[in-house]
Amino acid sequence: MIQTILAISLSLYIIAILLALYRIIRGPSMPDRVVALDMIGVNLISAVAVFSVALGTHAFLEVILIVGILAFISTIALARFVERGAIVEHDPDR
Amino acid sequence: MIQIVEYAGVILILLGGIMAVISAFGILRLPDVYTRSHAATKSSTLAVLLSLSGTFIYFWASESFISVRLLLGITFVFLTAPVAGHLITRAAYRSRVKLADSSTEDALEEVLRKAEEKIEDVTEDDNDPEQPPN
Numbered sequence: 001m002i003q004t005i006l007a008i009s010l011s012l013y014i015i016a017i018l019l020a021l022y023r024i025i026r027g028p029s030m031p032d033r034v035v036a037l038d039m040i041g042v043n044l045i046s047a048v049a050v051f052s053v054a055l056g057t058h059a060f061l062e063v064i065l066i067v068g069i070l071a072f073i074s075t076i077a078l079a080r081f082v083e084r085g086a087i088v089e090h091d092p093d094r
Numbered sequence: 095m096i097q098i099v100e101y102a103g104v105i106l107i108l109l110g111g112i113m114a115v116i117s118a119f120g121i122l123r124l125p126d127v128y129t130r131s132h133a134a135t136k137s138s139t140l141a142v143l144l145s146l147s148g149t150f151i152y153f154w155a156s157e158s159f160i161s162v163r164l165l166l167g168i169t170f171v172f173l174t175a176p177v178a179g180h181l182i183t184r185a186a187y188r189s190r191v192k193l194a195d196s197s198t199e200d201a202l203e204e205v206l207r208k209a210e211e212k213i214e215d216v217t218e219d220d221n222d223p224e225q226p227p228n
Contacts, residue, residue, distance in 0.1 A: 002100065002101070002104050005104045005105070005107070005108050006104060006107065008108065008111070009107050009108045009110065009111030009145070010111070012108075012111030012112060012114060012115050013111055013114055013145075015115055015118065016111075016114040016115050016117070016118035016141075017118075019115075019118035019119065019121065019122050020118055020121055022122065023121050023122060023130075029127060029186070029191045030189070031127045031182055031183070031185060031186035031189070031191055032127045032130065034182050034185075035121070035127060035130055035131050035134045035179075035182055036121060036130075036134065038134060038135075038175075038178055038179070038182065039117070039118070039121060039134040039138050042138045042139065042141070042142050042171065042175065043114050043118075043138065043141070043142070045142050045146070045167070045171065046110055046111075046114060046141060046142045046145035046146070049107075049145050049146050049148075049149040049164075050107055050111075050145060050149070052149065053103075053104075053107065053148075053149050053152050053153075056156075058153070058159065058161065061161055061163045061164055061167075062163060064146070064163065064164065064167040065163055065166060065167050065170065068167055068170050068171050068174070069170070071178075072170075072174040072177075072178055075178040075181070075182060076178060076181055078182070079178070079181040079182045079184070079185040080181075080185070082182070082185040082186070082189055083184070083185035083188045083189060
């Protein structure tokens with residue numbers, strides 16, 4: 001019973017990731033794609049958590065932290081890129 | 095008793111999955127990037143919080159294993175998701191992504207225009223026309 005519920009919720013997460021993937025492919029502007037990418041990262045965290053419950057192991061719990069940090073940093077880098085055209089600014093006057 | 099708590103954790107995970115699909119439909123159906131970021135940040139964060147707390151409760155009940163990493167993950171997602179959403183929406187507005195046609199008011203436009211005029215005035219007072227505003 002628990003395995004069935006876990007399989008259902010895992011497939012729900014996969015459906016959510018696929019819908020966000022459609023927005024990435026279709027998205028009319030660059031920020032649309034970044035928003036959808038951020039959402040894929042967040043859903044991936046949940047999917048890893050469900051996966052580790054379904055397999056009954058603690059081994060994947062580090063992955064949650066790593067994916068969370070990577071998704072946050074990449075979203076911030078892409079936001080800076082969209083806003084200013086550069087991620088690290090070289091300003092000699094500063 | 096342990097069975098009941100395990101089921102509570104799994105039900106939380108299922109609720110998180112339903113929430114994730116709802117937010118995915120929001121990101122599919124809403125008209126522009128500003129409304130889509132509502133769906134992508136708020137309900138997605140709720141989904142990941144529900145599923146991570148469900149995982150935490152499940153491991154706590156079944157193996158009496160209190161995972162500090164899961165707690166850290168919950169705190170981290172809860173702190174960073176609004177910040178990332180705010181940053182990307184700000185970048186979208188600064189790079190002049192159009193609002194949807196059905197939106198009636200843009201309160202930020204006037205404020206930004208006044209601020210830019212102020213910056214231009216200051217730079218003109220300094221007799222430094224070379225330096226562009228912003």
